[in-house]
Amino acid sequence: ETGVTQSPTHLIKTRGQQVTLRCSSQSGHNTVSWYQQALGQGPQFIFQYYREEENGRGNFPPRFSGLQFPNYSSELNVNALELDDSALYLCASSSGLAGETDTQYFGPGTRLTVL
Amino acid sequence: AQSVTQLDSHVSVSEGTPVLLRCNYSSSYSPSLFWYVQHPNKGLQLLLKYTSAATLVKGINGFEAEFKKSETSFHLTKPSAHMSDAAEYFCVVSDQWDTGGFKTIFGAGTRLFVKA
Numbered sequence: 001e002t003g004v005t006q007s008p009t010h011l012i013k014t015r016g017q018q019v020t021l022r023c024s025s026q027s028g029h030n031t032v033s034w035y036q037q038a039l040g041q042g043p044q045f046i047f048q049y050y051r052e053e054e055n056g057r058g059n060f061p062p063r064f065s066g067l068q069f070p071n072y073s074s075e076l077n078v079n080a081l082e083l084d085d086s087a088l089y090l091c092a093s094s095s096g097l098a099g100e101t102d103t104q105y106f107g108p109g110t111r112l113t114v115l
Numbered sequence: 116a117q118s119v120t121q122l123d124s125h126v127s128v129s130e131g132t133p134v135l136l137r138c139n140y141s142s143s144y145s146p147s148l149f150w151y152v153q154h155p156n157k158g159l160q161l162l163l164k165y166t167s168a169a170t171l172v173k174g175i176n177g178f179e180a181e182f183k184k185s186e187t188s189f190h191l192t193k194p195s196a197h198m199s200d201a202a203e204y205f206c207v208v209s210d211q212w213d214t215g216g217f218k219t220i221f222g223a224g225t226r227l228f229v230k231a
Contacts, residue, residue, distance in 0.1 A: 004158075033219065042205055042221035043159070056218055090159065102147050102209040102217040106159040 004093050004107035012113045013081050021076040021110045023091030031055070032074040033104060034066060035090040043090055049074055078112075086114045117142040117210050121222035129230045134193040136225045138206030141187060147217075148189045149207040150180055153224075159205070165189060176200070201229045 005024045013019050025032050031050045035043035045058035049068035063079040072093070078085055088111050092104035122137040140148060148165040163174025170182045180191045189206060206222040 035219075035221075042224050044221070045219055048217070058218070092159075102211075102219070103149075103161065103164055104219065105161065106151075108158040 004091060004105055006089075006091050006107040006110050008110060009108070010111045010113075012115065014115050015081055015083060017081050017114075018077065018079045019081060019112060021078075021089050021091075021112070023074045023076070023093075023107060025072045025074065025091075025093030026105050029093035029095045029105070030072050031094045032068055032072065033092045033094070034074070034076045035092065036060070036085075037088040037090055037109070038084075039087070046076070081114045083114050086112060088112075117146065117208050117218075117220050119206050119208050119220050119222035121204075121206050121225045123225050124223065125226045125228065127228040127230065128196045130198055131195050134191070134196045134200065134227065136191040136204050136206075136227065138189045138191065138222060139187055140189060140206070140208045142208055142210055144210055147209040148180075148182060149209065150174065150178070150189075150191050151205045151207060151221075153203045153205065155202070162191070162204075196227075196229050198229050198231065201227055203227075 004026050007022045033048040034046040037043040046060050047057040048055045052068045065077045068074045088109040090109045091107045094104045118141045120139045150162040151159045152162050153159050162178050163172045165172045165182045173179045178193050203224045203226050205224050209217050209219045211217050
């Protein structure tokens with residue numbers, strides 16, 4: 001059983017650019033959530049995907065968007081990057097099993113730096 | 116609206132002494148509660164989860180947490196700290212959306228230091 005993987009590990013972009021981050025969920029998991037963790041803070045919920053549909057969203061602007069694919073892997077896209085978007089982006093997956101739907105397993109994250 | 120408050124931003128203990136990391140929560144429903152640990156340059160690891168089966172929850176690495184509804188608390192404890200326990204700890208509450216999905220709120224974190 002493979003865990004949650006994310007790519008790339010690190011990324012450097014400049015203001016105004018666009019970025020795509022990728023996540024492969026744990027085997028058997030159909031729900032993926034994305035989080036932004038700024039330095040010294042707890043992760044902030046961005047949005048969640050369940051069976052290719054957005055299933056909930058936090059307080060992030062529309063320039064943060066996502067996709068989930070039939071194999072349940074996922075992408076996070078951020079347009080018009082701002083300096084404050086510099087953070088660790090975490091992906092988490094969870095299964096659809098009753099009683100376990102909100103138990104999340106996290107990937108190692110992608111460190112995004114916006115210059 | 117749900118929220119999580121971790122009462123200490125930093126906790127320092129000596130190796131072999133007890134650990135107490137405090138967490139209070141607010142939720143409109145019957146939430147699930149979690150503790151996660153984050154070691155430097157590593158991903159978040161699940162320590163334990165409370166559902167409703169038992170108020171005392173045992174987790175990995177000797178950690179446990181007690182759910183106290185009257186106090187809206189979910190404090191994390193360990194009888195004897197080990198150097199490898201030094202990390203950032205997050206208390207987490209999870210509530211369901213009306214759509215059937217769930218929203219997860221993280222506390223700000225507590226940094227645990229363990230002195231030799």
